[in-house]
Amino acid sequence: MSIYASRPWLARYRSGTPSDITPEHDSLLAAFEASVQRNPTAPAIRYFDGTLTYEELDRRSRALAAGLVARGFAPGDRLALYLQNNPAFVVGLLAAWRAGGSAVMVNPMNKHRELTYLLQDSGASALLCLDELYEAVAADVLAKEETAVRTVVTCSALDDQGRNDPRLFPEPIRRRLDGPVDLVALVEEHAGADPGRPLPKADELAMLTYTSGTTGNPKGAMSSHGNVAFNAQTYRDWIGLGADDVILGVAPLFHITGLIGHIGAALLVGCPLVLAHRFEPNVVMDAIREHRPTFTVGSITVFISLSGVEGSTREDWASFRAVYSGGAPIAPAVTEQFEAKTGLYIHNIYGLTETNSPSHAVPLGSRAPVDPTSGALSVGVPTFNTVVRILAEDGSEAPVGEVGELATSGPQVVAGYWNRPEATAESLPGGELRTGDVGFMDEQGWFYIVDRKKDMINAAGYKVWPREVEDVLYGHPAVKEVAVVGVPDPYRGETVKAYVSVKPGASVTEAELIEFAKAQMAAYKYPRSIEFLDELPKTVTGKILRRELRERAKEGSG
Known part of the structure; x- marks a missing residue:
């Protein structure tokens, strides 16, 4: 047996943590329904001074799904989500699944050319977007009639809250748009309705999340419902999340970290998800003070920004029991500075769009070692059910301590790229993801990323x-x-x-x-x-x- 197949990193796991887990649900939608049944009046989303309960989120997503179906949304169709971190994002994601389809993630910073490409490539038949993004970008794109979009639903960032924080909404105006249907009106029109579609199966497509990978044009990584459900449970079981936790949504929801580490984890355990439209350090710090979150995961720049907010104190951070960071390399000095300021140790986490967020993480309560040669901070150890090999240039397994490309296998790895069989064959031979990231494993099973194979x-x-x-x-x-x-x-x-x-x-x-x-x-x-x-x-x-x-x-x- 190869050293990697023997999984030496299991010795690094927290005491009592299993080496493998069995997903309790085939889909996040099924997990969400279970959370609704357990406690329908529990808060699902806290958005400034507004709250949506699990029961309300359930009713709203069913109504939107029914509205989409009434407008021709068929099984297998795709709903593009062009939003910030708003409650409507979660409603739209659940509605796409309830309607028998999947969701397409669109970065709200995308402009005309980028939005056109994503809509064309995904073949999305419906679009849910913020009114301001419709006015600024989507209206012009759709007017050219170069996409398959037939139904457009718009919403406002002012929905579901009444605070209208001037730092984010200097001119709090609800736009009146000609053409699209308003989300609030559509939900009211179909209140109490249900599209009657069966729960998705584990191998069915849940969402397309775009990544550039090895070619210039972004490719849609095809996340199955099984992928999403598995890694949402990975977050839950790795960190020990429960209904008493509160998750702070600092990562963009369209990003795989936000999708799995925020939405997925929260809906699975039935706890509140705190959203604040978009990241503005002072606004988010106020949300921390108001809603007292216990867990979050985000990029290191988020934590640098938050720890630098004028007037912030250790007490502001006292509600947290776990903080994780991934998405970009972290310098050991940064974690030390953050801990000195907040009292919290940032646990490293690592994964790709193609692994539906984590493939590696530092066990809760452990400290990541630093490679004495490169000075790199370990990204952790492979998570549940996961095998990661280090491959030399010739494709053979590199010995312990030697540098090569990370190749990942596990239930969180996507089956391929949307309509890209050649790219799928190149990056996922035999279902094992060739990450393009270069690193090594030490004798203790800790992994380090030291470079990237690609020009990304x-x-x-x-x-x-x-x-x-x-x-x-x-x-x-x-x-x-x-x-x-x-x-x-x-x-x-x-x-x-x-x-x-x-x-x-x-x-x-x-x-x-x-x-x-x-x-x-x-x-x-x-x-x-x-x-x-x-x-x-x-x-x-x-x-x-x-x-x-x-x-x-x-x-x-x-």
Whole structure:
């Protein structure tokens, strides 16, 4: 038996923690229904000064599902969710499943080009979006009639609360829109109705969550209901979550961390999920003080921001019993500084979109070791039912302590990518995920990520594919050649930098190019700095050498 198959990391598990778990439900929808039955009047979502109970969330999601079905939503159809961290997101997710379909995750920062691509690629027939996003982006996209969307439902971030915090809503206006149906009106129209569709099976599609992976165009990772239910239970059992807990939703809900670590965990255990529209440090700190959460998981930049809120004290954090962070590398010094300020140790967690959030985590109560050679903080050990191998360049298993690509197998790994059989075969041979992340396992079973095989840029937990940024910059008439790389950043972990050569006789400034990209891309994607070169370094065949540019940036010459 190989060293990895023997799972030496099990010795690191908390006392009493099983090596494997059996999912109690085939789907998160079934788990949610069980939570409704256990305690229908328990709070499900706390949103500023508003509260939705499990019973209300159940009724609302059934009504929306019935409304979608009445408008032609058929089994197997897809509902795109273009929202912030609003209660409507959870309602829409449950409704898509109740209607016999699946959900498509759309980043609320996506602009016209990005939204068009996701709607076209997913083939979504319905869209649930914020009114402000409909006005700013979706209306123009849908007017071109280049997607399969037939039904559009809009909602307001002001729904389900009355505080209208001016830090988030300086002009609290409920928009009146021509064309889409309002979510509140649709739910009222179908109050008490039920679409009558059966509960989904474990192997049926639950959602498409887009990731760039190994190619420039984002690919829809196909999360099954079994994937989602399994890793929601992983959070529950790894951390010991129960109905008395309160989960703080700091990760974006469209992101796999928010989907599983916030929505999935909360609905499974039947506890409240605290939402605050979008991340604004002072607003979230006030939510912590008001709702006293006990658990959260988010990117390290979230915790850096929150610990730096003026006037925050250890007492503000006293309700938490577990804090986890993933999505971007964490420096050991950051965890030490956070603990000194709050009294809380940040447990590392690691996973990908394709693993439905965690494949590795630091056991609760343990401290992640630091690799003495690289200084890297361990990302933890593989979670329940999971085997992770380190593969050498030739595909053989690397010995303990040697660096190679992480390859993950387990019930949380997706079956493939939406309509991408070649990408599926490449990244998931035999169902084992080739992560593209490079690291090693030590003799104790701890795993470390030391580099990435791909050119993907990881900016504060958001993944950016350089080619997409390059394609936008190439659209500027002055640009001759462009290469985009990730460069170290003390706050975001990594940030986006572009190297550009300009066409003869043309002229453009750094500020102009940044604004050009910013207008067409989500905020986390556009380059934060641009350096102009007469010629970009290339191979003899003319391929631009990103590797040399990354080294140039590290050396500080750019």
